């Protein structure tokens with residue numbers, strides 16, 4: 001019997017996996033897991049249910065032969081754990097205090113049909129406090145570290161939470177001790193490298209998960225704590241903004257599933273953290289990275305659903321901090337959510353949709369403070385026939401470059417030269433608009449922000465210097481990208497309405513881009529005008545009737 005797995009780059013000839021059903025055709029998610037396992041030398045994989053074990057051989061063309069079948073379907077079912085069903089991620093605001101942790105535990109238990117993997121962020125604003133403590137330690141001197149108000153705050157918060165939940169302080173005392181040691185080290189060295197920064201912030205997630213797992217065990221719900229960097233979250237070594245590597249999927253699946261089968265306990269996993277594949281040091285996935293941890297686990301285990309629990313009723317029509325009347329968006333596609341996240345909506349991590357889309361696993365954004373609210377469901381497709389605009393996103397403090405070729409019209413290779421300069425300097429570009437002899441583009445601020453301020457300034461100088469060899473360059477700072485996420489099939493309607501609003505508000509658009517993405521139109525305006533624009537656009541698109549402009553198939 002043979003079945004083909006697409007692009008199975010096999011390095012290891014034998015793999016094991018098991019399937020619930022008696023058919024030997026692996027499901028799509030199992031195919032994906034098998035594919036990932038196959039790309040790791042010497043790895044093996046086992047399935048969620050463990051009811052049918054198959055030993056397989058996979059050849060270089062991706063063909064899989066079943067060598068051995070071990071049917072345990074009829075064995076004592078008590079010995080076989082039910083599959084893990086979903087991943088539930090709770091952000092910092094959801095686990096900010098002992099009371100919040102109790103509510104989250106109740107919430108998890110209110111879904112008795114689920115067997116979830118839980119991903120937690122650090123409590124409340126712990127990550128910010130840790131970073132601040134680190135920064136202060138660089139200059140405050142070793143003797144003053146123990147008095148830093150941020151350190152005192154973190155100690156008090158975690159010890160008080162442990163006490164209020166009735167769990168032993170010992171679950172975090174080693175971490176609190178090591179945290180202070182680390183801050184002493186930073187004070188001694190008078191510097192904090194990105195690598196040290198990642199190790200420093202990891203204490204937040206390491207402590208929140210330990211306290212929560214201990215609490216679940218205390219109330220009789222068997223739970224097991226995991227540090228992501230110990231269970232196979234392998235990343236690049238880009239400290240503070242690391243990318244998850246493919247090897248993560250089979251490794252995480254093997255560890256979480258293996259433990260679950262041999263001794264079922266709810267896994268409580270640290271969000272945000274990984275392990276650099278070269279350095280073996282703790283890395284972080286960029287701010288808000290626990291969303292990415294959750295979707296990675298969802299894909300690794302081929303789970304039914306990924307839930308991200310926040311402090312808002314789902315993804316909203318715009319940032320509620322800019323416009324409080326923003327309303328929840330009930331449905332989104334992965335593409336829409338990815339654009340929204342990439343272009344600055346804090347509610348989702350920019351890379352978090354990738355694993356969900358690859359695994360085709362629905363993501364539900366819910367409010368842990370208001371669990372009855374339906375939230376936002378993100379899936380591969382949705383009915384776009386009625387959709388015009390879905391959400392408005394603002395990315396502030398963007399740098400824009402106007403680059404005009406000094407060569408004559410018709411000179412080829414200009415665009416290639418410009419982009420090769422960015423490639424050589426390792427700077428990524430967000431929005432681009434071109435003509436034959438000029439390019440306007442914006443630089444991805446998150447890539448620049450992850451560097452030191454001085455380094456940022458000199459990098460910008462360097463970019464301009466290199467570009468000036470072939471062009472006249474105008475560097476424009478303090479710009480904002482307003483992204484209109486929606487149905488670009490209706491771009492004329494969206495643009496007509498948007499430009500009407502901007503003109504009435506006296507705002508000049510400095511660049512516009514409607515690229516290959518079918519869901520996003522980006523407008524560049526001055527930072528100082530951006531929030532006012534978002535509010536005006538929100539009123540026009542979400543609080544007034546567009547129907548008189550839309551007839552039948554969306555023509556105006």
Ligand SMILES: Nc1ncnc2c1ncn2[C@@H]1O[C@H](COP(=O)(O)OP(=O)(O)O)[C@@H](O)[C@H]1O
Pocket residue numbers: 090091092093094121288309310311312314315316317318319320321345346347348391
């Ligand atoms: N379009 C948006 N929809 C929902 N929330 C948004 C949006 N833009 C910005 N936000 C902000 O994102 C916050 C939720 O994201 P985040 O703080 O990362 O949550 P958590 O820490 O719970 O994971 C909200 O409190 C809200 O202030």
Ligand SMILES: N[C@@H](CC(=O)OP(=O)(O)O)C(=O)O
Pocket residue numbers: 090091092093121122127128204271272286287288289290291
């Ligand atoms: N604690 C990390 C990771 C994270 O995802 O947090 P949150 O889920 O609270 O956004 C941060 O603050 O960036």
